[in-house]
Amino acid sequence: MRDGLPPTPRNYSVYYEYVSGRNYELSSTYDKVVAQSKITQQHCDEMYYQFIVSDEEKGLLKEADKTIHDEIEKVLGFLDTSSKETGQFGENLDTFSSRLNDAKSVETLREAVRKIAEETQIVTAHNEKLQEELADTSAQLSAVRDDFDRVHKEAQIDPLTEVGNRKFFDREIVRILSEARELNLKVSMLMVDIDFFKKFNDTHGHLVGDQVLRLVARTLVENLKGRDVIARYGGEEFVIILPDTRLEDAERVANHLRTCLATKNITRRGTNEILGTITISIGAAEYIMGEDGDALISRADGALYEAKQTGRNKVCVASS
Secondary structure (H helix, E strand, O other): OHHHOOOOHHHHHHHHHHHHOOOHHHHHHHHHHHHHOOOOHHHHHHHHHHHOOOHHHHHHHHHHHHHHHHHHHHHHHHHHHHHHHHHHHHHHHHHHHHHHHHOOOHHHHHHHHHHHHHHHHHHHHHHHHHHHHHHHHHHHHHHHHHHHHHHHHHOOEOOOOOOEOHHHHHHHHHHHHHHHHHHOOOEEEEEEEEOOHHHHHHHHOHHHHHHHHHHHHHHHHHOOOOOOEEEEEEOOEEEEEEEOOOHHHHHHHHHHHHHHHHOOEEEEOOOOEEEEEOOEEEEEEEOOOOOOHHHHHHHHHHHHHHHHHOOOOOEEEOOO
């Protein structure tokens, strides 16, 4: 990987943002560091937390670090105590063993056995306490993990349509195209735009406009396969990545999505007034081995532009 750093997901995210040129502040910081010295892992981590991770994720990471540190300290304390008590228990056993060897009466034997039983109970009770503490620590760490997973997921979801957001899409396209190059797989992309959305929004209000966006997103999701990736690209545009899919199959999927949506009526909530139907225009493109994600997006967007300029409510395919 560039600068000799390991190809971890975190480092990959930083370098992708830099190469794509979309994150101006990150790119500017990177260039300033390179001008003075070599990029180190510390530099990469700092850029990741400053320019890529969300504020909520940053707070959660700090909280997680403290929780993990506190739990580790607690467990180490109990293990240290347990080790000392176990050592003391061994010394006591040696003492009791000597007493047993030197025992001259039943009473002496009975007293030695009683002491051994008491010491054993103490160690057993401490071990039970240690098990309880370890179980509690495990639960605490699981809660931290669950919280981080939740925040990480929410940071990649568009709250209105509940599909992936632009950040999610940027990461997924890198992953899918990398897989396609490695395994020599076909990948296709659909750029989707709601026809005359602004006019619909201005006529019926933003609440109805939001309803339209949710309906489109839900319809797209319901008619896609599990591996397909959908995200809100911006405004009334959605983007769909179809892994392991040829262009002709992508075109068929696009027309299916278009016709499914055209059959759905938009009704005003509260009055059930039918406001009409909506249509979508779609541009389709197939990944050309070796091109980057921006090139694929550009070709799909060009096909979408053609669909909108030649009548809308149709699918146009980008040339290879």
